[in-house]
Amino acid sequence: MAVGEHFDAIVVGTGFGGSLTAMRLAQAGRSVLVLERGQPHPPGSFARTPYEMRTNFWAPERASYGLFDLWAFDSLDVILASGLGGGSLIYANVMIRKDERTFVREDLGDGGYEDWPVTRAELEPHYDRFEALQKPQRFPLDAPAPYASAAKTHAMREAATAMDLPCELPPLAVAFAAEGQAPAPGRAIPGGEQNVHGTPRSTCRLCGECDLGCNYGAKSTLDLTCLSEAWRLGAELRTCCEVRTIAPAERRDGRADGYVVGYRQHLAARAAHPAHLLDHSEQEQRAVSARQVVLAAGALGSSRLLLANRASLPRLSPALGTRMSANGDYLALVRNCRVNGENGDSRWRYLQPSHGPVITSSIHVDEQSSRCARGYYLQDAGAPAFAEWLWHELEVPADLWRARRGIVRALLDRLRGRRDTHRAALAGEMFGDAHDSAAMMPLLAMGRDLPNGRLRLAGERLELDWSEAPSRDYYDCVRESLGELAAALGGELVADPLDRRRRAVTVHPVGGCAMAVDPRHGVVDPWGRVHGHPGLWVADGSVMPGPVGPNPSFTIAALADRFADAMIEDGER
Numbered sequence: 048m049a050v051g052e053h054f055d056a057i058v059v060g061t062g063f064g065g066s067l068t069a070m071r072l073a074q075a076g077r078s079v080l081v082l083e084r085g086q087p088h089p090p091g092s093f094a095r096t097p098y099e100m101r102t103n104f105w106a107p108e109r110a111s112y113g114l115f116d117l118w119a120f121d122s123l124d125v126i127l128a129s130g131l132g133g134g135s136l137i138y139a140n141v142m143i144r145k146d147e148r149t150f151v152r153e154d155l156g157d158g159g160y161e162d163w164p165v166t167r168a169e170l171e172p173h174y175d176r177f178e179a180l181q182k183p184q185r186f187p188l189d190a191p192a193p194y195a196s197a198a199k200t201h202a203m204r205e206a207a208t209a210m211d212l213p214c215e216l217p218p219l220a221v222a223f224a225a226e227g228q229a230p231a232p233g234r235a236i237p238g239g240e241q242n243v244h245g246t247p248r249s250t251c252r253l254c255g256e257c258d259l260g261c262n263y264g265a266k267s268t269l270d271l272t273c274l275s276e277a278w279r280l281g282a283e284l285r286t287c288c289e290v291r292t293i294a295p296a297e298r299r300d301g302r303a304d305g306y307v308v309g310y311r312q313h314l315a316a317r318a319a320h321p322a323h324l325l326d327h328s329e330q331e332q333r334a335v336s337a338r339q340v341v342l343a344a345g346a347l348g349s350s351r352l353l354l355a356n357r358a359s360l361p362r363l364s365p366a367l368g369t370r371m372s373a374n375g376d377y378l379a380l381v382r383n384c385r386v387n388g389e390n391g392d393s394r395w396r397y398l399q400p401s402h403g404p405v406i407t408s409s410i411h412v413d414e415q416s417s418r419c420a421r422g423y424y425l426q427d428a429g430a431p432a433f434a435e436w437l438w439h440e441l442e443v444p445a446d447l448w449r450a451r452r453g454i455v456r457a458l459l460d461r462l463r464g465r466r467d468t469h470r471a472a473l474a475g476e477m478f479g480d481a482h483d484s485a486a487m488m489p490l491l492a493m494g495r496d497l498p499n500g501r502l503r504l505a506g507e508r509l510e511l512d513w514s515e516a517p518s519r520d521y522y523d524c525v526r527e528s529l530g531e532l533a534a535a536l537g538g539e540l541v542a543d544p545l546d547r548r549r550r551a552v553t554v555h556p557v558g559g560c561a562m563a564v565d566p567r568h569g570v571v572d573p574w575g576r577v578h579g580h581p582g583l584w585v586a587d588g589s590v591m592p593g594p595v596g597p598n599p600s601f602t603i604a605a606l607a608d609r610f611a612d613a614m615i616e617d618g619e620r
């Protein structure tokens with residue numbers, strides 16, 4: 048295949064690592080090509096109906112080029128995104144910095160699991176820079192209704208107090224208020240339309256649909272922030288372009304000079320998108336080159352690319368694929384929440400999980416307070432209103448039974464020829480007390496499991512050897528705290544599939560191309576440079592040498608920003 052174009056830098060993937068890197072390199076005046084396998088998803092285009100969802104999965108082998116990418120390994124299910132903006136399109140917006148006490152330095156040669164070759168102090172300026180760009184806001188619980196009436200957020204705070212644990216309203220990459228204005232739902236964000244899609248943005252409508260993609264542009268997704276800035280500065284953004292091969296480029300004198308990147312265009316997915324977000328060529332197989340190539344295809348994506356290209360990149364570390372962590376993710380539900388009324392009577396406690404963004408609060412059990420000495424976070428998780436309708440189905444038989452007298456009376460009236468034309472009371476009665484959908488809430492926990500997973504290729508199939516067994520103490524601790532949280536919320540805990548199926552599910556996979564000073568222990572050095580292959584970099588969740596602990600995207604972005612400093616310096620030589 049002929050190598051057509053040459054760039055200073057090629058960035059593969061547009062999640063937190065890729066988008067930030069592309070922006071920084073474009074700001075430094077580099078010619079940048081960004082390759083993203085998924086499609087653009089402007090606000091307003093995210094699927095909401097079953098009809099739309101049926102093609103909203105990433106399965107190119109079935110000509111489906113949608114947003115959700117799902118994996119079912121032996122003991123771990125993984126949920127990812129595919130699209131311009133990567134995981135930011137479906138994430139829950141939480142931006143928490145990694146606890147400084149968890150940048151641990153264990154001796155890997157002596158059976159340790161994690162050795163972080165960077166410190167929190169070194170990352171601090173990079174966190175600050177990304178924060179200034181994303182302008183996160185905390186859920187404005189003190190503002191008048193509808194914010195003040197967020198029952199789930201109040202309940203989390205009260206439960207944390209009862210458990211004697213700190214609870215914060217974490218910074219969220221969501222606009223509740225336009226700049227200089229008070230929070231108000233659905234207000235236009237001035238200048239919001241200045242993005243790669245040209246789509247207007249408005250403030251958060253508290254609809255709980257963040258994990259399906261925000262149709263209002265209230266989330267500061269990376270296509271609307273970093274990638275728009277990179278594009279304004281001249282970076283080329285090509286979607287529907289899936290990278291397959293990476294090989295050193297050779298000059299005529301035989302010396303290595305950058306890399307050739309081969310990619311496949313998903314031609315069938317291009318039709319609906321504007322030319323400035325597509326490859327100008329309609330060839331299916333393409334090859335381009337650059338002096339610097341930055342892999343930012345995510346923990347699974349970058350590890351897989353390197354595993355598949357090992358023959359062309361012979362000096363890759365033997366540690367490739369190792370140190371995979373599920374970031375300690377654990378999903379649960381609290382159901383049947385009750386509270387004692389003023390007269391001592393017990394009544395339902397309605398948490399209304401669909402009211403507000405998906406996550407509004409975070410309780411931290413730190414390393415000192417944790418019984419297993421590994422810290423974790425407990426967060427409320429909302430869900431779209433249609434999920435409440437699904438949960439409501441559970442109580443329909445009981446509601447109908449309770450409304451039986453009214454129903455029978457209505458039928459008898461009909462048989463007797465008596466007509467009561469006003470049926471509103473009966474209709475309301477048939478909804479019962481709606482406690483199955485409203486006196487409940489999904490809960491999310493995450494933290495420091497042991498990064499003992501290993502990704503490998505079996506032919507073309509990606510496999511993950513991972514087991515929760517070494518992290519059992521950690522999961523037991525988390526389950527115990529979730530039980531206490533459920534009790535403090537007045538409800539019962541319905542635990543994660545991990546308990547029933549010995550399988551975990553994660554939305555935060557990290558590792559696979561871990562950072563390490565010693566190439567025997569990690570794929571990249573502490574500046575993201577692939578050991579043994581100058582000019583090749585990795586900048587995404589795969590470089591974590593262990594779990595981040597809290598939601599990882601902020602730390603991924605901070606590390607990518609640090610790596611970008613080195614890329615810029617390297618490009619100047």
Ligand SMILES: Cc1cc2nc3c(=O)[nH]c(=O)nc-3n(C[C@H](O)[C@H](O)[C@H](O)COP(=O)(O)OP(=O)(O)OC[C@H]3O[C@@H](n4cnc5c(N)ncnc54)[C@H](O)[C@@H]3O)c2cc1C
Binds near residue numbers: 063138344348586598
């Ligand atoms: C439902 C959900 C909620 C979440 N909530 C939060 C949260 O509140 N806070 C938080 O910090 N984190 C959250 N996360 C996790 C967060 O989204 C990820 O940690 C983060 O996106 C990882 O960033 P990344 O740069 O490593 O890669 P990704 O964001 O995964 O991006 C990788 C990109 O590379 C593309 N790609 C892959 N392979 C190729 C290829 N061969 N060629 C071209 N492109 C390729 C992918 O399509 C994707 O766009 C959530 C995740 C999910 C699924």
Ligand code: SF4
Binds near residue numbers: 253266
């Ligand atoms: S709650 Fe709704 S409007 Fe607000 S950020 Fe989430 S999806 Fe967007």
